[in-house]
Amino acid sequence: MQNEEQISFGDVEAHYYVDLSKYYVYAHKNHFVHETIMEFNDFKSMLRKKADKPYYVPNQEELLKYSDPNYYEKPKQYHDLYKYSRKHFFAGDDEKAELLCENIMWKCRDDFNIQKVFDLFNIFEVNFKDEKQVNEVMQMVTELANNVRLWENNGHTPNEIFEKFEKPNLRPLPDEPFEFDAAEMKIGNKVGRNDPCPCGSGKKYKKCCLGKDERK
Template sequence: MINKLWIDYVSAAVQLYGIAPFGQVADVISAQTEEQVSEEEIKRWIEDPFGGSLAKAALEQRFVYLHPGNFFVGQWIVEFDEFESHWAQQQGKPFYVPEQQELLLWSDPHYFHKPNEYWALQKWIESEFAEISREYAEGLAEDLQMMAEDPFSPEKIISEFERRDLKLQAGQIQVLLQLVTHLHNHTRQQIIRGHTPYELFQLEKQFLRPLPVQVGRNDPCVCGSGKKYKKCCGA
């Protein structure tokens, strides 16, 4: 019998992270359900001759595959042999783990989170190109969001409009690139384990230390005494 909830959690984790270690999946299931699951139990489940075969077939329908070393991975990682590169770039970054209701939305391989910045971009496209339908504007905005998930170039963004015979003026290009930059900063990315660049910056900012200030001997002392540095703390 297939454990559908575990299938959903594995699929969601891979959709968010690209690479989902067995242990991470076990930790999240344990934290969000009444089950206490270990990495070893996930391993036994997926390697079971009968149940595991059914589970793997169900996961493959969601473009999820096994990788040696106790990992679930996305289809694109298998096809392009990107495991080592993707895994190396993820190191040192925490996993983004939303509440259960939000997390399980990601179990649908066609789900993609659309932040407010996405809707701002779509609204701008609709206002600037009145000749296209809302559905067409939505499709363009979705393509731009996929492009914005990775480091993008202005040329790549502009060429998407040219490909669709949508002419951009200089002022429009400036606004467009600002909108896409904001969208990039608020789009969840597998390479940073489901965080947005903005969220990750806020997390890392807590650990940044200010650069040391160079104080001249004749400058006021940094302690606030009012004396010159050379006659105070620098003496």
């Protein structure tokens, strides 16, 4: 609990329709549900994944940051990947490195798949110098994926769930080095205006990251 004085459900009900809708969250079957879950018909699936996992409760300082609809926690692993990408792929270009890493983080939060993450490197026209670098980046991405907060874990990271409750939830690194086709890894296909945005937001590209990409 963050406050000594507690509020009733009636107090919440009096405000949530207006206030939560600003953040694309709505009441559905005694739950507060983000519209992305409803649009993709994932409500029942999400409940099964959440099961009886305990809820993550941030401290008050962290909690208040979420009043900004664009805020999300960036763990140390995000900053490690950002610094590496900025140095090795974008020659110090902060904006491109940040945009790539933000998109990767969205992929880590939404049905993580390492190949889909590397598709983003294609879109950003990243050239890997060799397989050793590919595997080095893959390890950083996997570590990031294990340290992002997930709806299906009730706000906990996979690492936190692993440490406290369920070892199988940790995403393991592959036993074998990641094999890749150098030609395919070099340049990706151009995203169409009406295609799903590669950042994983669920929105069309033209209504999401298109403006950011055009400013690069």
